[in-house]
Amino acid sequence: MTERPRTAETPARQNVTFPSAGGTAHGYLALPPSGSGPGVLVIQEWWGLTDHIADVVDRLAAAGFVALAPDLYGGSVAHDSKEAGRMMQALPVAHGVELLSGAVEYLLSRPEVTSDTVGAVGFCMGGGFVLYLAAVDPRVSAAVPFYGVIQGELPDFSGLRARVLGHYGEQDGSVPPEKVDALRETIREQTGTAPDLRRYPAGHAFFNDRRPTYSPDAADRAWRSTVDFLHEQLG
Structure with a gap:
């Protein structure tokens, strides 16, 4: 996995701080043009809180949401896949979930947020953390x-109380079709409701326009359905 290289001049994107997991967390927040709207978390890929993730936050804000990307790496951004893998492995799942729960609390406490619950959108590692x-x-x-x-x-x-809409590439070696099927069946068995897990003729990270696997058509279809889904669930 490769993304455009980061340098000392392009650090993690941060503009807010909030209490979480017994400390102070950082994140990138954007408000909609109206100034208020439903709350949505955006959860980073294994690279960190990059320009791509900040762009997703901005796009959600433009679509009417108060969007927040919490920085799970505390300001660090990976420069290559080896470093990204090390950083992901150094973040225990339980601690990541604790940090994200603090971000949910912060988002719901903001006066601009009009919803009683939040949506969560995540990519790669962040997609796993959504679940x-x-x-x-x-x-x-x-x-x-x-x-x-x-x-x-x-x-x-x-x-699980959330409705689930998932987006997966048919040529994704990281999340092959059999794993998607197993996820769907597990959620169905444990909740009584089958999630809407969609497949696209694309590879991994097809939504990331900084990746060689970017698929404009799949990304556009997934994005449009995501925005509609979030509005349906959150208002």
Whole structure:
């Protein structure tokens, strides 16, 4: 996996701080043109809080949401895939979920947020964290993993309250079709409701326009359905 190289002049994107996991967390927040709207978390890929993730936040804000990307790496951004892999492995899933739950609390506490629950949209590692978070935090009512990578065993979805819309590439070696099928069946068995997991003729990271696997058509279709889904669930 490769993304445009980062330099000392292009650090992680941050413009807010908030209490989380017993400390101070950072993130990138954007407000809609109206100044208020439903809350949505954007959860980073394994690279960190990059320009691409900040762009997703801005696009959601333009679509009417108060969007927040919490920085799970505390300001660090990976320069290559080896470093990204090390950084992802150094973030325990339980701690990542704790940080994200603090971000949910912060988002819902902001006066600009009009919803009682939040949506969560994530990519690659962040797509996996969307599922981990939604499985334990009922304040997440709309979960949208893009090619979500689950680290280890699937979580227990018996407490899942969110509706799930997932986007996956048919040529994605990181999340092959059989894993998507297993995810769908596990959620269906444990919740009684089947998630809407969609497949596209694309590879991994097809939404990231800084990646060679970027697929404009698949990205556009997934984005439009995501925005509609979030509005349906959150208002």
